[in-house]
Amino acid sequence: MTSSVIRPTSRNSGTPAAHALLDVLIGWGVRQVFCCPGSTEAAFLDAVVERSAELDIVLTTHESIAVAMADGAARITGRPQVAYLHTNVGMANGVAHLTAAQLANSPVLVLNGLKSTALQGRDGFTTVPYPRDMIRQHVKWARQVTSAGTLPSDVARALRTSAAEPTGPTWIGLPQDVMDSTAPVEAAPTAVVPAAVPQNRPAVEAVTTAARLLAEATRPVLVAGGDVARHGATETLVTLAEHLGATVLGEDRRGFQRTAFATSHPRFAGPYASNHPAVRDADLLFFVGCRMFTEFEAPAENELPTRASTIHAHVDAGEVGRLYPVDVGLVGHTRAVLDDLLAALPTPAQVPANATPLRTNATRSTVPTDATRSTDSTPSGPVAAFPGHVGLAPIVAALVDGLGDDTTVVLDATTATPALLAALPQRRPDQVLLSSSGSLGWGTGAALGVRLAQPGHPVVAVLGDGSFQFGIQALWTAVHYRIAVTFIVLNNGSYSAVGSALHRFDGAARRTGRWPGTDIGGPRIAEIAAGFGVPATRVETPAELSAALRAVRDTAGPTLVEVLTGPNHDRTEP
Amino acid sequence: MTSSVIRPTSRNSGTPAAHALLDVLIGWGVRQVFCCPGSTEAAFLDAVVERSAELDIVLTTHESIAVAMADGAARITGRPQVAYLHTNVGMANGVAHLTAAQLANSPVLVLNGLKSTALQGRDGFTTVPYPRDMIRQHVKWARQVTSAGTLPSDVARALRTSAAEPTGPTWIGLPQDVMDSTAPVEAAPTAVVPAAVPQNRPAVEAVTTAARLLAEATRPVLVAGGDVARHGATETLVTLAEHLGATVLGEDRRGFQRTAFATSHPRFAGPYASNHPAVRDADLLFFVGCRMFTEFEAPAENELPTRASTIHAHVDAGEVGRLYPVDVGLVGHTRAVLDDLLAALPTPAQVPANATPLRTNATRSTVPTDATRSTDSTPSGPVAAFPGHVGLAPIVAALVDGLGDDTTVVLDATTATPALLAALPQRRPDQVLLSSSGSLGWGTGAALGVRLAQPGHPVVAVLGDGSFQFGIQALWTAVHYRIAVTFIVLNNGSYSAVGSALHRFDGAARRTGRWPGTDIGGPRIAEIAAGFGVPATRVETPAELSAALRAVRDTAGPTLVEVLTGPNHDRTEP
Secondary structure, rough: OOOEEEOOOHHHHHHHHHHHHHHHHOOOOOOOEEOOHHHHHHHHHHHHHHHHOOOOOEEEOHHHHHHHHHHHHHHHHOOOOOEEHHHHHHHHHHHHHHHHHHOOOEOOOOEEEEOOHHHOOOOOOOOOHHHHHHHHOOOOEEOOOOOHHHHHHHHHHHHHHHHHHOOOEEEEEEEEEHHHOOEEEEEOOOOOHHHHHHOOOOOHHHHHHHHHHHHOOEEEEEEEEEHHHOOOOOOHHHHHHHHHHOOOEEOOOOOOOOOOOOOOOEEEEEEOOOOHHHHHOOEEEEOOOOOOOOOOOOOOOOOOOOOOOEEEEEEEEEOOOOOOOOOOEOOOOOOHHHHHHHHHHHOOOHOOOOOOOOHHHHHHHOOOOOOOOOOOOOOOOOOOOOOOOHHHHHHHHHHHHHHHOOEEEEOOOOHHHHHHHHOOOOOOOEEEOOOOOOOOHHHHHHHHHHHHHOOOOEEEEEEOOOOOOOEEEEEEEEOOOOOOOOEEEEEEEHHHHHHHHHHHHOOOOOHOOOOOOOOOOOOOHHHHHHHHOOOOEOOOOHHHHHHHHHHHHHOOOOOOOEEEOOOOOOOOOO | OOOOEEEOOOOOOHHHOOOHHHHHHHHHOOOOOOOOOOOOHHHHHHHHHHOOOOOOEOOOHHHHHHHHHHHHHHHHHOOEEEEEEEEEHHHHHHHHHHHHHHHHHOOEEEEEEEOOOOOOOOOOOOOOOOOHHHHHOOOEEEEEEEHHHHHHHHHHHHHHHOOOOOOOOEEEEHHHHHHHHHOOOOOOOOHOOOHOOOOOOOOHHHHHHHHHHHHHOEEEEEEEOOHHOOOHHHHHHHHHHHOOEEEEEOOOEEEEEEOOOOOOOOEEEEOOOOOOOOHHHOEEEEEEEOOHHHHHHOOOOOOOOOOEEEEEEEEHHHHHHHHOOOOOEEEEOOHHHHHHHHHHHHHHHHHOOOOOOOHHHHHHOOOOOOOOOOOOOOOOOOOOOOOOOOOOOHHHHHHHHHHHHHHEEEEEOOHHHHHHHHHOOOOOOOOOOEOOOOOOOOOHHHHHHHHHHOOOOOOOEEEEHHHHOOOHHHHHHHHHHHOEEEEEEOOOOEEEHHHHHHHHHOOHHHHOOOOOOOOOEEEEEEHHHHHHHHOOEEEOOHHHHHHHHHHOOOOOOOOEEEOOOOOOOOOOOO
């Protein structure tokens, strides 16, 4: 273990604390900090001036964008990403999208510039009495640094905590007096760098039992959650599924965060739902790397078919058996779980001959989805009377057709999500990314973070017009840094989730045809984007959309296509 | 005391709980609810369909706008205003501007639609374990309603708590199961309606002592805070100032919320600052209806001149003596304090003959302000090396010249604020409104709320380009409801407060001329506004600004003028 001391430079330039902060971040491989600064962040910014070759800021014009960018980049890299927010008001603005990072287990470190310790005790400008209270339930660990001397170890601990499973956000408050301090700072010991983060494996007896249940099952169903992708376990799960002859489902729609299993694989049969035929028919359900469940409303009856045995594998012991008892719990890193299971299974020859035969891809078309279930009670349900996404199918088809097969798609389009999830190509892990937080506007910033983490790889954000307005400031960052994301905005001029809810409520709105809180029409989104400097077009037909998608392919910077999908714009091809 | 029972209607239409909620709100004079709804708010919205003649929603496309609008309207009316936010993510988005409402003592009730109680206990979609933790320190009272039966009294108590001095925000969590409940609900007792909110008066002995000190003082200075305006005490303060022959200062700049004293009055001599000549020279300082103080940084030395006696009048006992001991504390409603003092003073003939003579208005020009103090350490300080608001003075002059004398101005332009505060006409209480929260973007929504509360009265929002981006979604609401606010955006293409902080830091940024985190140039703001449907122009010179202001006067809906004030746009008149 080595350590060194960071001393003040001869002229005021950064400070020892700011340079020690940079040292820790750089030591953890952080090369960019997503930032919306204020005056309290001067010492940090000044230190960056001198070391921008090692670490630079990515400026955003709203804190929500900084957090969403960090989340997007964290999902792709799996490594800690950093958002630097300004005082209590900037932190408040970052909280909504931090819930997305939290639910996606994104290792996002929020650095929060705070007013000096003395001013905090005097109710000064941009202070709150309890800054930690605002963020505590959204992070794994939250600490306000109290002296420059502990700053390196505090930040290193936050990074380590973010990177340890279950990975997730952390928060460090950085008072201005600490960051401005000119006293020498001892550097953090090298022992805290990331290589040392350990992984957990499931208990041997649990693996033995689970392997026996899997081998004995005649109609096993595997439910693949986001952690399968996050832990690089997709290929292992494919091996297991083929080995068992099992049907594979995706995580339930409200919990879906990222593609974990190729939807084109012949064993894949759509998202998990308690009324899915494969679920009703199963004698074993193996939930792997997903939550059980992310519910939109409390279920009227038990979500689990009572006949089937259940196995739940999750890296977080707290998730196993959280809402429903399971027969076997496997607590461990998803790849370790699957490796151990494969090793414990009988050889392929010993798999029961009566295992479910391989299904064809066509099976998928018979699977009920949120978009078609007649009993659906979520905002994705039928909106016959409410004028929402009328005629969306041809637009979705043109969209799918116009995207490259390998394009990464970031989705933030509330009521269009089920149709898009069912149709978009998902051939590899993380090809489609989603927030399960319900915080509108996440997608614009997240797409930028994804693109920065995947240079040269096409990234498209598909947004609703409501989400576009929430995340609009990302356009500035996209233009400023020439980040090549194509924003596709499905503009139906409405909060159709609200309209759907009123429709389900079946009261005065439906009786009178008045839908308060739903009409957000008016903005010419392409024109707004052009004002930010984003080349943009507005289209009205699937053919125009196809042409627009061809035109923007391989553009060096951001582009935007506004697609009118509202009730007055449901034109289909002649 | 009467009460009645609200029963379910024959067909599902609102619910008894939603109608009981509307009854309480309407009983308190609430006619509009600023709202950014989601699916959880269906019962409320459906009830509004049937009763929109009594109460309607004002839709916003981001929760921050709903909160800022409620704050703006609350400042003008002095009565409770309501923002209805959606689940944890919507609440998070509203928090930053709620700090503005809190600091301004705005009686804003935040209604927060939450997922059903059962789903909260299951970590369901858009739930957090501790919703109250996110908001607790920003409100006077926070309660999640646990049954429909107590909903009316819970909401009535929140309204009463908001309306009681010191007025301020409250929060009510409304779980969906409570709002959807079809059980009959007993209406709230009429006793909780607003007429009964009492006011406090200062202790008689304190009044006697304060009156004696004021009468004996030879160089008294009165510091008039926002509560002078909020409590309708401006005329009384004028009487007192003229009676005493006292100099009047405004609240310190960081605490300034609203015009409380006419800057054109001959006794007015600028904002309070510890180095103000009148303060240094005073033998008595009377702080009335202001905080002592709202500090930008902890003071190096005591802010109070040691020679002077001090009196502090505030409606909140907690504010008196909070940071500095005072000789006399007067705890009471500001008008009651001033009425009592005037009554306790010797008759005018008995005022000492050596009282300070009336100063002329010209005195103001000799008063140091934040914009000119050479020792200034706030972001409003000199930015000689950082290319910020170069050549702002002629623009400010054209702006002042182009506004009607009675126009209400909502300011949200960080570094331009001191110059604007010094120059803008402030002839009546509340003519200039400001947030002291530091949360950018407050001004767009606040201006809309102010205008709705002052129909027919001209309202202008003066914004920085940074603030414009933060509060951009207000343009949608302005267009949708044709709210006649003129937005004037001073576009210097930079976060100049950050630049000023780096300049003061005096390190690598200043040495190298690189200013990270400051360049937000690029957006063509007038074009963006036009995309939202706001008629907009971009101007570059004071003459063009004057012409643009003439052109937009008396326009029926919103308009926007973008003024280029950056380093490349410092052209002055030839």
